[in-house]
Amino acid sequence: MTETKGSDKLELIATKSFAPYPEMYKVVDFLNRTLKEKQVIFGLTKDEDGSMTISIYET
Structure with a gap:
């Protein structure tokens, strides 16, 4: 997965x-x-079911 910001x-x-x-x-x-x-960049989200997800990205 690749996200583009500028x-x-x-x-x-x-x-x-x-x-x-x-x-x-x-x-x-x-x-x-x-x-x-x-x-490296770390992200954190809280899912609808209440669980949390940590994501690791490379720039």
């Missing part, structure tokens, strides 16, 4: 769904700040 392309590397964890956004923020120089 001339930037994000390639989806992996996704993983899990039970809700209220502070998971802090983990994703930490990973994004720490690994931004490694050309």
Whole structure:
């Protein structure tokens, strides 16, 4: 899967769904700040059934 934002392309590397964890956004923020120089971006979504999905993208 490739998403286009202007001339930037994000390639989806992996996704993983899990039970809700209220502070998971802090983990994703930490990973994004720490690994931004490694050309990786993490995303977090909450699904309709209440589960959470973390996505890893390569820029």
